[in-house]
Amino acid sequence: MPIKIPDSLPARATLEGENIFVMTEYRAIHQDMRPLNLLILNLMPTKIVTETQLLRKLSNTPLQIQVELLQMASHVSQNTDASHLASFYTTFDQIKDKRYDGMIITGAPVENLDxxxxxxxxxxxxxxxxxxxxVHSTLHVCWGAQAGLYYHYGIPKYSLPKKLFGVFPHTIIKKQSPLFRGFDDIFYVPHSRHTENHLDDILDRPELELLAVSDEAGVFAVKSENNRRFFITGHPEYDPDTLANEYFRDINKGLDIDVPKHYFPGDDPQQSPVVRWRSAAQLFYTNWLNYYVYQTTPYDLYHGQLQ
Structure with missing residues (x-):
């Protein structure tokens, strides 16, 4: 089933080229169903790339999803054309009286700042x-997860001795969790960050449940006990070439950066990356939408209980 987005959003052509079903406004309003209302707070500098990555993952579900894009009014984006932001993004003041079934807060390249x-x-x-x-259920991603854990629970982030960069194997702690239903015993997720959360800080908070970890990348997935907030420290939505583009960008700038781990065959950056996270990424977003948004959200968002 489709994901409902503006006709002229740049992601539309990319998604349609991949045979992903996107729906026009006219067709959507003639369906006798209430779509899920989803808000994406896009803090990434390359906003169009991030839009496309997330919309691709959100589209593989039998639900109709209406997506709105949110930007920060207190920050001027340097990497996205102002006309794109004006056409497709809203600000908090414009939507603060609305209610949403789900929300995604993305990462941002500000980890080294307090x-x-x-x-x-x-x-x-x-x-x-x-x-x-x-918002019924909020998914925080990478720095957005660190920000959410700090704001809601006072959990700090810690600087790493060197950048965590690559595609790492993960294991599930809560095997009965619907969020990881259908996952293999070991699944892979890209990471690209300079900071981390510590396991003990998570375990010390009874309101939080640790869901998945990595021996190399540490804490990966955490949720609130009431299923209203989810925190993931990696980027399952990344494209096959995202880490490669980041690596070669930094190399061309003369920066000291290691080859991303477990990504290029033989750690040779002249080889094409091997994608080992695509199916788990798709399943992750589908499970979140199904089990923690669609199946539990009030039909009438304005009269249901959101606490």
């Missing part, structure tokens, strides 16, 4: 507070 030093941190705190009463 949270309070990020220019849009006060606005992000307002949004995360607002999700408690206006």
């Amino acid at each position: 949270f309070a030093d990020v220019d849009y941190w006060p606005e992000l705190c307002d949004i995360m507070e607002w999700t408690k009463t206006h």
Whole structure:
């Protein structure tokens, strides 16, 4: 079933070229069903790339999903054309009276800053507070996960001695969790970050459940006990060439960066990357939408209980 997005969003052509079903506004309003209302707070600098990656993962479900894109009013994007933002993005003041079935808060390349030093941190705190009463289920990704864990639970992030960069094997702690239903015993996820959360900090909070970890990448998936907030420290939505593009970008800048681990065959960057995370990534987003958004959200968002 389709994902409903604006006709002229650049991601549409890419997704249709991959035989992913996207729906026009006209066709959507003639279906007798309530779509899931999903909000994406896109903090990544390459917003069009991130839009496409996330929409691709959200599309493989028998649900109709209406997506809105949110940007920070307190930050000026340097890498996305202003006309694109004006055409497809909204700001918090414009949507703060609305309610949503689900929300995704993406990562951002600000890990080496203290949270309070990020220019849009006060606005992000307002949004995360607002999700408690206006969003049924919120998924925090990478730095967005670290920000959410810190804001909601006071869990700090810690600097790594060197960048965690590559595609790492993970195992499931809560094997009965619907979030990982259908997963293999070992699954792979890309990571690209300079900071981490510590396992003991998660385990010390009874309101949190640790769901999945990696021997090399550490904590991966955490959720709140009430299933309203999810935190993942990697990027399952990444394209096959995302880490390669990041690696060669930094090499061309003369930066000291290691070859991403477990990514290029034989760790040879002249070889094409091997994709080992695509199916797990798709299943992850489908499971979140199905079990933690669709099956539990109130039909009437404005009269259901969001606490």
